[in-house]
Amino acid sequence: MLTAGAVCVIVFLVVAALALILPDPDREPASELPALARSHGIDLGVAVAVNPLTHDSRYRDLVTDHYTSVTAENTMKWQYVQPERGTFDWSGPDAVVNHAGDHGLSVRGHTLLWHNQLPDWLAQGSFDAEELRAVMREHFGALMGRYEGRVASWDVINEPFEDDSPRLRENLWHRTLGEDYVAEALRTAHETDPEARLYINEFGVEGSGEKADALYELASDLLDQGVPLHGIGFQGHFVHGAVPEDLAENMRRFAELGLDVEISELDVRVPEPATTEDLEAQADEYRHVLESCLAVSRCVGVTVWGVADAHSWIPEWFPGYTAALPFDDDYAPKPALGGMIQALSRGRRAQPRATTRTMSGRR
Ligand code: XIL
Numbered sequence: 001m002l003t004a005g006a007v008c009v010i011v012f013l014v015v016a017a018l019a020l021i022l023p024d025p026d027r028e029p030a031s032e033l034p035a036l037a038r039s040h041g042i043d044l045g046v047a048v049a050v051n052p053l054t055h056d057s058r059y060r061d062l063v064t065d066h067y068t069s070v071t072a073e074n075t076m077k078w079q080y081v082q083p084e085r086g087t088f089d090w091s092g093p094d095a096v097v098n099h100a101g102d103h104g105l106s107v108r109g110h111t112l113l114w115h116n117q118l119p120d121w122l123a124q125g126s127f128d129a130e131e132l133r134a135v136m137r138e139h140f141g142a143l144m145g146r147y148e149g150r151v152a153s154w155d156v157i158n159e160p161f162e163d164d165s166p167r168l169r170e171n172l173w174h175r176t177l178g179e180d181y182v183a184e185a186l187r188t189a190h191e192t193d194p195e196a197r198l199y200i201n202e203f204g205v206e207g208s209g210e211k212a213d214a215l216y217e218l219a220s221d222l223l224d225q226g227v228p229l230h231g232i233g234f235q236g237h238f239v240h241g242a243v244p245e246d247l248a249e250n251m252r253r254f255a256e257l258g259l260d261v262e263i264s265e266l267d268v269r270v271p272e273p274a275t276t277e278d279l280e281a282q283a284d285e286y287r288h289v290l291e292s293c294l295a296v297s298r299c300v301g302v303t304v305w306g307v308a309d310a311h312s313w314i315p316e317w318f319p320g321y322t323a324a325l326p327f328d329d330d331y332a333p334k335p336a337l338g339g340m341i342q343a344l345s346r347g348r349r350a351q352p353r354a355t356t357r358t359m360s361g362r363r
Contacts, residue, residue: 030065036344045069045303050092069106077117109154115171153197166214190228201233207244233264247292255298265305267324274323283339290343
């Protein structure tokens with residue numbers, strides 16, 4: 001005979017199990033975006049921050065409901081991963097990679113060599129070439145090695161060109177190793193994880209122009225030398241009204257070199273205060289970016305740079321601008337989300353839009 005206490009425990013356990021299995025009636029239905037993206041063979045990704053990812057279930061749900069891939073917005077950067085030489089902090093990267101693994105999302109690794117967000121010991125250290133090579137090898141070995149098989153692609157080189165010119169940036173790596181540092185880093189990354197897809201990631205190269213041409217020359221040279229370069233990330237931090245019209249054409253010439261291409265950090269910032277008209281025109285811009293990716297057969301995905309406006313880097317880094325992402329401060333979907341759905345809802349890969357260089361977002 002079961003006692004009344006045992007019956008209570010059993011009833012409690014059954015109810016608890018059902019609560020876990022059955023959908024929460026208050027939850028919005030999951031969106032069609034992941035299935036749509038997959039139907040085109042592309043990833044739709046989002047940059048995530050560790051704190052809300054681990055503490056805010058609504059934020060987590062937006063990620064898993066709408067996207068097929070994640071990028072760590074900050075936590076895989078050198079400053080956080082290796083704050084002291086030989087001391088590694090895996091708490092943030094593990095949280096991102098485990099969340100992705102638990103929900104069937106792929107992970108873009110961001111980033112290995114960059115001039116920003118370096119720890120002091122590295123930025124202010126004085127290393128000769130041989131020591132710096134060892135530092136590079138140790139860092140790649142630890143970070144890429146830990147996530148081998150779980151992080152499919154890496155931004156090995158981030159922002160190799162100067163902000164506003166087509167010259168190779170005079171960063172720590174360039175100064176110490178010479179301009180071959182790009183090839184060296186790619187080779188080292190390939191030795192560390194031979195299966196990983198290795199990228200150069202850059203901004204201001206999304207439409208045609210001098211900087212895009214310089215990147216094209218660099219990519220061609222590297223491929224001619226047999227350097228393991230597999231893709232180009234076009235960041236896509238756009239200003240509303242100035243999204244390049246010729247995105248697809250520009251990405252296509254890189255694809256024709258045999259490279260994968262992707263929009264890796266999409267946001268479209270709007271001057272404050274964002275009007276309803278602005279947000280509607282921004283939807284067209286998001287649609288255009290997705291359509292441009294679909295128009296290039298080797299475009300493997302689009303990643304938006306943040307889950308919701310509440311967490312976007314834009315207000316801090318570009319004062320006077322706001323509302324750059326597909327969800328607002330309260331996590332409500334904006335017209336931009338509809339723009340992405342529209343682009344992906346077309347049955348087949350769309351044709352690029354033609355001709356002029358920038359879209360007239362302000363109408
Ligand atoms: C940004 C993050 O979004 C911010 O939170 C951080 O303070 C600075 O870096 N290009 C890149 C990204 O490759 O890593 C940058 O991310 C945005 C510009």
